[in-house]
Amino acid sequence: MGICIRNLDCGVGDTPILHDISLTLNTGMIGIIGPNGAGKTTLLRTISGYLKPERGSVEIDGTNVREIGVKALAKKMALVPQNYALEYDFTVLETVLMGRNPHKKTFEGDSMEDIRLARAAIAKTGIAHLENRSVIGLSGGEWQRMIIARALTQQSSILLLDEPVSSLDIKHQVGILSLVNELVRDSGLLCVCVLHDLNLASHYCSEIVLMKQGRIVRHGPTRDVLQKDILEEVYDTKIRMLHENDGSTYIFPEMP
Numbered sequence: 001m002g003i004c005i006r007n008l009d010c011g012v013g014d015t016p017i018l019h020d021i022s023l024t025l026n027t028g029m030i031g032i033i034g035p036n037g038a039g040k041t042t043l044l045r046t047i048s049g050y051l052k053p054e055r056g057s058v059e060i061d062g063t064n065v066r067e068i069g070v071k072a073l074a075k076k077m078a079l080v081p082q083n084y085a086l087e088y089d090f091t092v093l094e095t096v097l098m099g100r101n102p103h104k105k106t107f108e109g110d111s112m113e114d115i116r117l118a119r120a121a122i123a124k125t126g127i128a129h130l131e132n133r134s135v136i137g138l139s140g141g142e143w144q145r146m147i148i149a150r151a152l153t154q155q156s157s158i159l160l161l162d163e164p165v166s167s168l169d170i171k172h173q174v175g176i177l178s179l180v181n182e183l184v185r186d187s188g189l190l191c192v193c194v195l196h197d198l199n200l201a202s203h204y205c206s207e208i209v210l211m212k213q214g215r216i217v218r219h220g221p222t223r224d225v226l227q228k229d230i231l232e233e234v235y236d237t238k239i240r241m242l243h244e245n246d247g248s249t250y251i252f253p254e255m256p
Ligand SMILES: Nc1ncnc2c1ncn2[C@@H]1O[C@H](COP(=O)(O)OP(=O)(O)OP(=O)(O)O)[C@@H](O)[C@H]1O
Pocket: 012, 013, 015, 017, 034, 035, 036, 037, 038, 039, 040, 041, 042, 043
């Protein structure tokens, strides 16, 4: 069960991007990290079934992702993409309610339960005060939290997040990742999350997949992958690591 990737090569058009990726992800909060252009977004898009592999396969709960229907797949897996634009004048609540669509028949209206689930996700992501606002004019951080609320309303067992906190202030970064961590712990959610912030990855992720140039360099428990020598080599940057008495580790680039 979960996500099983076998010998995957994938690209966009004539450009090869991912090379020989094999990965099994079953439970927990999995951080995908690596330098710019490493292939993190492409990997997430391939897992989501959006990109067709040239070789190899992605299986979700034992079935090839490309053979699962759109609605059935949306019940299993929600994707929060990095850049996502909505061009219509819906309210925040209406947009979050779209997360219920995979669970409904065509033209079926919103039930009381749909509205309850959407409002609960809106409250948990801290945007209750925006419920009746148009999506047009939301700030980047408000927008990001709304899209996460919509994904939570989808109630899938797998959540793919592409830099979900990149537009959020530090309070909301911690708020959103703590919320996802709770769902991972309490509901058995499998979350695959692209992160640039190594400190957030260190604190919240149970496993790390470290990528470079379209390949997996390391995959394992967070502590094993977030090692000074490994990070310095992959990021080509001098790293300083601070180990606190409570067991937490903080990672900084050496600044000249
Ligand atoms: N549509 C495309 N056409 C050509 N090249 C692409 C396309 N999409 C991605 N690439 C290239 O594939 C490589 C991996 O891109 P990807 O967005 O997956 O990296 P990333 O690790 O998510 O990067 P970042 O950390 O900068 O967001 C990059 O070199 C990128 O330029």
